[in-house]
Amino acid sequence: MFDVTILNTVAFFLVVLAVIYGGFSWQFGKLIQPNYKRLSYYISLFTLFGVVGEVFVNTLFKYLFSSGLWEYHLYPAHNGDISYFFFGIWGTLGFYTYFRDYFFRGRSNKNALYSGLILGSEAMLIEIFANGSFYYLFGNYIFYYFPTNLGYFSHFSCLEVVPCYIAVGYGTTRLIWQQEELQYRGFRTTLIFYWMIISSSR
Numbered sequence: 001m002f003d004v005t006i007l008n009t010v011a012f013f014l015v016v017l018a019v020i021y022g023g024f025s026w027q028f029g030k031l032i033q034p035n036y037k038r039l040s041y042y043i044s045l046f047t048l049f050g051v052v053g054e055v056f057v058n059t060l061f062k063y064l065f066s067s068g069l070w071e072y073h074l075y076p077a078h079n080g081d082i083s084y085f086f087f088g089i090w091g092t093l094g095f096y097t098y099f100r101d102y103f104f105r106g107r108s109n110k111n112a113l114y115s116g117l118i119l120g121s122e123a124m125l126i127e128i129f130a131n132g133s134f135y136y137l138f139g140n141y142i143f144y145y146f147p148t149n150l151g152y153f154s155h156f157s158c159l160e161v162v163p164c165y166i167a168v169g170y171g172t173t174r175l176i177w178q179q180e181e182l183q184y185r186g187f188r189t190t191l192i193f194y195w196m197i198i199s200s201s202r
Contacts, residue, residue: 001137001138001139002137002138003138004074004138004140008138009074009075009085009088010088012133012134012137012138013088013089013092016092016130016133017092017095020092020095020096020099021095021099024099024100024102024103027103028103032099032102032103034098034099034102037184038098038179038184039095039098040191041176041179041184041191042094042095042097042098042172042176043091043094043095043098044094044191045094045172045175045176046090046091046093046094046097046168046172047086047087047090047091047094049090049168049171049172050082050086050089050090050093050168051082051086051090053164053167053168054081054082054086055078055081055082057069057164058070058080058081059081067146068080068081068146069145069146069147069158069160069161070143070144070145070146070158071143071144071146072142072143072144073140073141073142073143073144074089074134074140074141074142074143083142083143089130089142092130093126096126097119097172101176112169112170112173112174112177113170115169115170115173116165116166116167116168116169116170116171116173117166117169118169119165119166119168119169120162120163120165120166120169121162122165123157123161123162123164123165124150124153124157124158124159124161124162127143127156127157127161128150128153128156128157130142131143131156131157132153132156135156141155141156145157145158145161146158147159147160
């Protein structure tokens with residue numbers, strides 16, 4: 001087992017990014033050359049939705065059920081609702097979604113709800129892979145889910161996250177399409193605005 005340090009955590013997420021990039025490049029048959037403007041928008045957008053959405057959803061669960069849905073163990077912040085390492089966690093999901101969209105471009109249904117359903121269906125598998133890998137290597141969770149409805153995989157993810165990810169997929173897809181129509185004009189101003197919100201949410 002490895003110690004949970006900043007360096008080891010960064011190395012872990014870099015390996016995850018390399019696996020994602022290598023996997024899609026292998027499926028594509030060559031190394032994918034990303035559009036870095038679009039990629040940075042995906043990463044920033046998912047980070048925004050993640051850090052703001054996690055505070056909202058977990059606070060809502062605490063209000064309705066007297067207990068949150070999860071608790072972060074990796075550099076927790078805001079009473080465990082989010083992690084100080086949110087950029088690595090949610091940025092990785094944005095990175096993955098960019099390359100998934102790149103790979104399936106021209107074959108996807110032009111429907112934001114459909115995109116939300118796709119992300120919702122992937123959510124648990126992505127969380128189980130990332131959280132499970134981290135647990136195996138470091139002996140601790142990135143985030144710990146309280147529900148126990150996934151049997152052996154309980155605490156790595158849970159069924160309750162699916163509608164949350166559907167909402168994230170729907171919202172991010174609508175905003176990504178909006179930027180595509182604008183051809184990313186005003187892109188830098190948008191990113192600055194996003195990161196101002198993200199910074200104030202910590």
